[in-house]
Amino acid sequence: MKHTDTPAPTPVPAPQPRLLPWLLRLHRPGLAVWAGLVAVLALALIAMWGPLGAAAADGWRQYRDCGDSGPCGYDQDAIIRYRDVYTYTTFAVIALPFLVAAWAGAALIGRELESGTAHLAWTTGLSPTRWLAAKLAAPAALITAGTGLLVLLHHLAWSANRHRIDTSKSWYDSPTLHANGPTTVALALAGLAAGVLAGLLWRRTLPALVAGLGFTVVLRFAADLVMPYLWPSVTHVTGPDTGYFMAGVEVDSGLVTSDGRHIADPGCGPSFVDGCAEMYAKLDATGVYTEYHPESHYWPLQLTTSALLLAVAAGLVVTAFALLRRSTASTPTRTGASPRTAVSAREEVAV
Template sequence: MSTLAPPRPSPRTTASAGLRGPARLVVRQHRRAFQLLILLTALTAAGLVAVALWAGHDADVFARTGCRVDTVTTDACTRSTRAYDDSQYRLNHSLSVVALLTAVLSAAYGAFMAGPALARELESGTHRLAWTQSVSPARWLTAKLAVPAALTVACTLVLTTVCTWFSTRGTLHPLYWHDTSVYGTTGVYPFAQALCGLALGTLAGLLLRRAFAAMALAAAAQGIAVHVLQNVRGHLWPVVHGPYALARSNPFPRDAWMTEVGYLTGTGERLPMGTCFPIRGKFGDCLDSLGVTRRYADYHPKSHYWPLQLVESGILLAVAALAVYAAHRLLRRLHA
């Protein structure tokens, strides 16, 4: 009796199965860390939703009292206004905490890649087992980076979606688009920040191959990159220059991000806003002696939100791409 031999898998099928193998191994190796990230994301999103709903309930209760924030006439209105103000403060403070958590997580992603995911494995030599199972060093590194990147993008998407909805809930103390708590948790910037942390952590892990040293280097590099970009953010897109009369109040939109204010002389020279402040009683004479004719303000309107986001995110992604390229080149040089 003859039997039919099973069909030989095609090269395409074998390659596909091989590509799934390293990724599955990464998930099994670091499943606890991945589960912790998912849990932290879910708890943060649920906490934001709970705070927003709580603040919305307090706002509805305050509206039914008939009291006004700017006019408090009775003790009952005083208590209601205080409760309403406290709930609105919690609303703003919660998003500030999440913005800080987002920045910390981006550094934690890099530290995870630098330490447990790469440096510890290179330090102990366990990576050689994967390389003897028909997995090349390049594919091994790609799987090490791709799996955490996919999970990071998914978790960041959940957080940014909730934060975008959350940032529109305040009424008493509205949040503006240029506030760090809004800018750092909405748009595409959080994605670029997280992926940059992963890429820098990958390079640090391959460079040092010592877990704690690589984790410290990755966190420091990510912190420096984010800090530098935050300081130059206002210069990443051309500002709008708006001169206005000395006697006129600020004519610009309330949500505009002012980057520079001061005085203009008749020749167009710019003077700082505090030029004549130390002089008491002769403020007008001081301005006249300097030839000041107008005030000016350089600002970003709300329409600059996306240009600034895209430029800053593009810089972070370019740094991430360079770090990944350098990591692959380094791996190829060390383990040809």
């Protein structure tokens, strides 16, 4: 009887998980919290832009119409309500980057490395580099869309009411400045990158959360410090009896001497204060100067600061990929597992 060799079965490649459905299942609680937070803040900002702002503006109109005629009625509750909603929403918007950084360090990366979920994903044919790319791309898109929407609505609400409500914040008020512009979006993306890098470095949930949050706080503080110096400022000089000119983001201030030199202010005050005129005479000071950014510099300051933050974010992302490649150089990936085994592993990853 002639014997015929049976050909060896060809290994069936393990099916790779579809990245977007996998990420949505894995981080469903975080997505729900983000969507709910964006929705609530968006509704509050739309209300400020519309009925809350209109009611507060009408209350201030009633108050101004009272003049000096004595007590009269005006809608004080509407004024206070708008002020409170503005304060809470402004600080909530500028707090989003720190929330993103904490979540990225703890839930997005740190918890998966600590529990072994990430390594399990790598055994289903999903390479570590592709895993990290998916972890960054999908959240970055959602963060950009959500934060960008809230910043736009905040700017619209503030712009609509700045000249109608007497207590409206100035454009250079620090919380308003950031809540109104793209610096918050850029910082949120930098916070995402910082949290991801912290998760890869510490590989545990709590340390990654603290490290990502801490780095984002430092980054925000540094951005505030360098922002005034990213664009040329203008100088305004006044007499020593009028004090400093305050109408923008201040860069520097001091005294001007008769030969045009700028010297430090001794802190005496206007020249009509007792002893100040004599002190200025000894210093040969003829006026005071203020280096500042007027409102026309709003977008240059916003865009240069945002560009700097995005450059930092890009550097953190490059560092994260380099660190991941270095730490997973010997990590095996399963390419020849049976379909049933691969599907079971994929289902475990999605839990």
